[in-house]
Amino acid sequence: MAGIFDRMSGATGADTEGLAQASAPDGNLPDEPAALSVADERSTPKRVREAVQEMLKYGLLEESHKPNLYRSALSHAEEVANILEPLDLAMGVDEVRGLVFITVRQDDLAEQDEWSHPLVRRQRLSLEQSLLIAVLRQQFIAYEQESGTGASQALVAVDELIPQLQVYLGELGSEAKERNRVITLLDQLKGHGLVSALDAHDRVVIRPIITHLANPENLQALVVWLREQTKGAAAPEGEEDMA
Structure with missing residues (x-):
């Protein structure tokens, strides 16, 4: 004769099996919860x-x-x-x-x-960095006009940039200081993804993103403003010479 505990455990097993079959019509339990499937569908790839x-x-x-x-x-x-x-x-x-x-x-x-x-x-550029961007952008546009839009090997040497910055920023008094100024600025712009690292010949590749970094009218206005400041600073010296 089956005892009370046998009858209770048998009934519990039957009820559990019945519930499982009710939740899964084919008698098989689902492999994973439906909630996880919905979450996977909604997640970004x-x-x-x-x-x-x-x-x-x-x-x-x-x-x-x-x-x-x-x-x-x-x-x-x-x-x-x-x-x-x-x-x-x-x-x-x-x-x-x-x-x-x-x-x-x-x-x-x-x-x-x-x-x-x-x-x-947070990434606001300094005056010297902005000036170098303007110079590099001009170099890149000239390169694309010669090689075609989409060309991506616009090389420029440190020695080419030194005299262009001197026009607006003045001279530092020694070639070593001039080179160090340009190299430091290039390294800062490298952090913004605008140029590559210096190669063995002290050249960098100007990255194409420079065409989208800033409004060209703003860069041109910066160059014009610096040119006017340079002329203004040089005027008193010229007057002294005439005197």
Whole structure:
């Protein structure tokens, strides 16, 4: 005769089996919870996350350096835009030069100053850095006019940049100091992804993103302003010579 405990355990087993069959019509339990499947469907693809993280870290993605992430950003442009939108950022695209890059999102309903954006303000450039960017941008545009848009080996030597900076910043009194000034500025711009590291011949490659870093009218205005300051500083000396 079955005891009371046998009858209770038998009933519990039958009830459990019945519940399992009721929850799974085919009698098989699901391999994973449905909630996890829904979460997986809603999550951002890994390659898109990696692409956005790379863009936020360096400000851009270059097809020549990160081809897989570059293609992921282009093919998932809407997802990238949705990630950047809460930060008031957007993705700029330059397929001719193989670039995708971070820009400050402009609101059509209100005028915004992109320089007031926290990420831009944190990376504000000095006067000397801005001047060198203007010089390098001119060099890069001239290179593209000669070699074609999309060419990516715009080389410039330290010795070529020294006299161009001297025109606006003056001379430091020794060749060693002049070279050190240019090399220091180039190293700072390398951190912004604008130039490569110096090679064995003291040359750098100007990166294509320089065409999108700043408004060319602003850079030209900077050069004009510096030229006027230089002329103003030289005028008293000229008057003394005439006297």
